[in-house]
Structures are given as structure tokens and as C-alpha cells.
Amino acid sequence: MPDLKTTPLFPEYAAFGAKTIDFGGWDLPVQFSGIKHEHEVTRTKAGLFDVSHMGEIRVRGAKSRDFLQWMLTNDIDKLTPLRAQYTFLCYENGGTVDDLIVYKLEENDYLLVVNAANTDKDYQWLISHNNYAENELQIENESANYVQLALQGPKAEKILQPLTDTDLASIKPFRFAKDVIIGDVACGAIVSRTGYTGEDGFEIYISKDCGRKLWKKLLEHGKQEGLEPIGLGARDTLRFEANLPLYGQELSEDISPVEAGMKFAVKVGKDGNFIGKEVLKKQMENGPNRKLVGIEMIDKGIPRTGYGVFYGEKEVGFVTTGTQSPTLKKNIGMALIDANYSEVGTQLQIQVRKRKLKAQIIETPFLKRK
Amino acid sequence: MEVPKDLLYSEEHEWVKKEGNKVRIGITAFAQDELGDIVFVELPEVGDELKADEPFGSVESVKTVSELYAPVSGKVVEVNEDLEDSPEFVNESPYEKAWMVVVEPSDESELDELLSADQYKESTEG
Numbered sequence: 001m002p003d004l005k006t007t008p009l010f011p012e013y014a015a016f017g018a019k020t021i022d023f024g025g026w027d028l029p030v031q032f033s034g035i036k037h038e039h040e041v042t043r044t045k046a047g048l049f050d051v052s053h054m055g056e057i058r059v060r061g062a063k064s065r066d067f068l069q070w071m072l073t074n075d076i077d078k079l080t081p082l083r084a085q086y087t088f089l090c091y092e093n094g095g096t097v098d099d100l101i102v103y104k105l106e107e108n109d110y111l112l113v114v115n116a117a118n119t120d121k122d123y124q125w126l127i128s129h130n131n132y133a134e135n136e137l138q139i140e141n142e143s144a145n146y147v148q149l150a151l152q153g154p155k156a157e158k159i160l161q162p163l164t165d166t167d168l169a170s171i172k173p174f175r176f177a178k179d180v181i182i183g184d185v186a187c188g189a190i191v192s193r194t195g196y197t198g199e200d201g202f203e204i205y206i207s208k209d210c211g212r213k214l215w216k217k218l219l220e221h222g223k224q225e226g227l228e229p230i231g232l233g234a235r236d237t238l239r240f241e242a243n244l245p246l247y248g249q250e251l252s253e254d255i256s257p258v259e260a261g262m263k264f265a266v267k268v269g270k271d272g273n274f275i276g277k278e279v280l281k282k283q284m285e286n287g288p289n290r291k292l293v294g295i296e297m298i299d300k301g302i303p304r305t306g307y308g309v310f311y312g313e314k315e316v317g318f319v320t321t322g323t324q325s326p327t328l329k330k331n332i333g334m335a336l337i338d339a340n341y342s343e344v345g346t347q348l349q350i351q352v353r354k355r356k357l358k359a360q361i362i363e364t365p366f367l368k369r370k
Numbered sequence: 371m372e373v374p375k376d377l378l379y380s381e382e383h384e385w386v387k388k389e390g391n392k393v394r395i396g397i398t399a400f401a402q403d404e405l406g407d408i409v410f411v412e413l414p415e416v417g418d419e420l421k422a423d424e425p426f427g428s429v430e431s432v433k434t435v436s437e438l439y440a441p442v443s444g445k446v447v448e449v450n451e452d453l454e455d456s457p458e459f460v461n462e463s464p465y466e467k468a469w470m471v472v473v474e475p476s477d478e479s480e481l482d483e484l485l486s487a488d489q490y491k492e493s494t495e496g
Binding site for chain 2: 019030031034035036039233236237300301302304323324326331353
């Protein structure tokens with residue numbers, strides 16, 4: 001087995017009974033007490049996730065705005081300092097290099113938070129498109145400097161607020177504060193109201209030197225509100241119920257953001273051209289040939305990633321993610337299928353191993369936020 | 371992890387309990403712990419013929435699907451219908467409430483190939 005990378009929090013996992021797995025070369029906790037329990041804790045109280053494996057790429061300099069407007073599909077001009085935005089890096093053919101959040105730290109200074117497994121690819125993609133002089137644009141992979149924790153769930157603000165003088169209520173969704181001091185943790189943190197669970201909550205970026213202290217502080221302080229550490233298994237079921245895409249499943253180099261239903265983050269009318277615009281614009285105008293839909297099993301069985309989707313005898317697509325939804329207790333999935341068969345209510349069949357089982361297209365998101 | 375002395379075991383983590391000329395089959399405590407929360411169990415029907423070492427059903431956790439491999443060949447004479455509505459029995463009571471099928475072995479000598487409790491325990495600790 002190759003040497004797996006670990007985050008600075010690795011030594012903390014065992015105390016909470018973590019079971020770890022190889023996740024794209026990282027030794028990370030798939031679960032602590034159990035996926036269903038952790039899922040419910042996050043939906044009803046709050047969960048703490050170590051997501052330090054995520055990548056952080058810093059883009060700075062006088063040309064950073066021009067460069068990012070060209071590289072990213074969303075409109076960077078919509079950002080003012082202390083605002084963040086969900087966006088994509090795309091190929092010319094519209095396929096997705098990665099989905100990410102870009103934070104505008106200040107004028108000419110941006111932080112791109114990217115998927116762990118894509119960090120090196122994204123970094124290479126960015127530097128290979130950099131035609132500016134060194135004093136105009138600097139791109140650095142700062143991933144190793146950060147610990148990232150996600151504090152997610154309805155109790156998140158109640159848990160974090162007593163630990164800081166920063167007014168968290170003033171941090172609206174997709175905004176953030178910098179240099180936030182949390183308890184007696186020595187390093188200032190970036191605290192943003194973002195997440196990957198469909199719940200309210202925060203993502204916190206802090207120096208790797210202070211990560212362990214922050215983890216312990218939050219868990220100790222949040223205990224009375226029911227805060228628990230949460231693994232990647234529940235992170236996946238939580239994001240799935242909220243219909244948030246996962247790169248490698250709902251998005252890939254063969255699947256465009258428009259096909260995945262993420263039009264809101266593709267701004268073909270923005271000021272300036274961008275990579276992939278031509279194809280993505282056509283997909284938006286004419287409607288994409290494939291669409292991501294929600295499915296629910298009618299027969300007994302669970303749809304899983306990669307299972308074929310049929311309309312009669314005709315194969316019309318494949319399941320991107322599926323499981324038994326812990327909140328809804330239903331066997332549901334997301335599938336990328338031929339747009340001609342994508343209407344809600346359409347009856348389909350899912351190839352579950354040797355059998356074709358009945359399913360139908362249902363409305364998304366699966367889980368409506370209260 | 372509990373490994374009852376009076377059962378036989380397969381390398382695929384099934385347990386086998388001799389009951390006269392029949393055997394009762396389920397998955398071990400070790401297996402359910404590795405799988406995590408079980409949400410779905412797919413079993414054969416009464417009358418189906420199982421073939422040793424071949425899949426006869428599946429167990430699904432929140433995250434994954436695992437095949438069940440027949441520890442012996444033979445005809446299915448009983449199926450645990452409770453697991454359809456209560457797959458969590460596999461986590462809660464792998465050796466009692468979550469028995470999966472009862473089979474009439476067609477070749478008793480296959481039972482000799484199975485592991486004892488001590489051998490199985492050793493194989494999971496390796």
C-alpha cells in the first residue's frame with residue numbers, strides 16, 4: 001500500500017472511534033460512530049468535519065481579476081472583498097476541470113478552494129494558462145498550509161458564537177470574515193457561511209499549526225449542544241440529499257456544469273470571454289442533450305453509482321449517486337440521462353446487478369430546506 | 371468481535387450452523403461491523419439452488435453493496451423474511467435475529483472445508 005497522506009488532525013480521530021479509508025490517497029475517517037447516526041446528528045444538531053484534504057490555491061496580483069474571469073465560469077466581478085462564489089473551471093469542450101469556491105480576500109487577492117483529488121490538476125491547469133508577467137500574477141498552491149473544518153447543522157451558529165467576538169449573524173450565506181479569533185486558539189481564521197450538507201453552518205480555514213487546537217476546542221465546547229465529529233460517509237449522504245454535486249460523479253471532464261443543472265454558476269453574459277463559453281452557451285440556449293435528474297426506486301433495491309438507466313429497452317443514461325436516504329428513508333439516486341426522457345414522473349428501469357428494477361423521476365432537491 | 375464457538379465459518383465471513391440435516395446461514399459480527407449500517411438485504415427464494423462460493427444475495431450498507439457467497443451448495447428451504455423490513459437486525463443481532471437462509475446441503479463434505487471459530491478468528495485478526 002502506498003504511503004497515504006494525512007491531515008494534521010489524524011491523531012485526533014482514534015479517540016472518537018474513527019474507521020479510516022484510502023480516499024484518493026488520503027487516510028481519512030469514513031465514519032466515527034456510524035453513518036446513519038452521524039447524518040442525523042448533522043441534520044438535527046451539528047457535526048464537525050475535518051476537510052483539510054481540500055486544496056487551497058491562492059491567486060494574486062494586478063491581473064488576478066482578468067485571469068480568473070477567463071478561467072472561471074461564474075462572474076468574478078460580482079464579488080467584493082469578503083464574499084465567496086461557487087464556480088467552475090471548464091475545458092474548451094464544456095467538460096468540467098473542477099468545481100470550487102472562490103473567496104475574494106481583498107482586491108487582487110483570491111483563494112480558490114478545490115477538490116482534494118483535483119488540486120494538482122487544477123494548479124497545473126491554472127499555471128499553464130498564465131501568460132502574465134510574474135509581477136502581474138502569482139499563483140500558489142497553499143494547500144499544505146491550511147486546516148479546514150466544516151461546522152454544519154442547525155446548532156452551528158449557537159455553538160460557534162460564544163467562542164468569538166465576530167458577529168456571526170452578520171455573515172450571510174457565501175460571505176465570510178477574516179482574522180476571526182476563536183476561543184484561545186492563537187491563529188486567526190477565515191470563517192465563511194458555506195458548506196456541503198444542505199444545512200446552515202460554517203467552513204473554517206486556519207493555519208495547520210492551530211488546527212488541532214481548534215478541533216478540540218469546538219468539540220469540547222459543542223458537546224452540550226450535541227456536536228459530534230462526522231466522517232466522509234455521512235458527508236456524502238448529506239450532500240447527496242441536498243443534491244449538491246460531487247466531482248467524479250455528477251461532474252467530470254465528460255459532464256458539463258450545465259448538464260449537471262448548475263446553470264446559476266455559468267454566466268455566459270458576463271464581461272469577458274471564458275474557457276468553455278462557446279459550448280456552454282449553446283447548451284444553455286438549446287438545452288443540454290443530457291440532464292441530471294432525481295430518481296426514486298419503485299421496486300425494492302438501491303440505485304448505485306454507474307448502474308445503467310433504461311427507458312424500455314433503450315439505455316438512456318446512468319446513475320451518478322444513489323443510496324438509501326437516511327433522512328427520507330427512500331431508495332433514491334441522481335442520474336445523468338438523455339434529456340428526452342428527463343421529465344418528472346417518467347418511469348425508468350435501473351439495472352441493479354442482474355435485474356432491471358422500476359424507478360421514476362422525481363422532483364429535486366430531495367430535501368427541502370426548512 | 372464475537373465469534374460463537376459452535377458455528378462454522380467461511381472465508382467470505384458467513385457463519386454456518388448445523389441443524390440436523392440442514393444448515394442455517396448468516397454473516398458474522400466482523401462482517402457487519404466492516405460494512406456499517408445495513409439498509410437492504412437481498413435474499414434468494416425458497417426452492418432456489420445455491421452453489422458453493424457463488425453469490426446468492428447481497429447486503430447493502432449506506433455506502434456499499436456486498437455480495438453474499440454461499441458457504442455450501444444446496445436447496446433453500448427457509449428465508450428470513452424479517453430482514454426485508456428490518457435490515458438493521460444484521461447490525462444488531464448477526465447470529466440470531468439476522469439469520470438469512472436455511473439450506474439443505476447437497477454435499478455434506480463441503481462442510482469440512484469451512485473454518486472453525488478459532489481459525490476464523492485468526493483470519494480476521496491477521
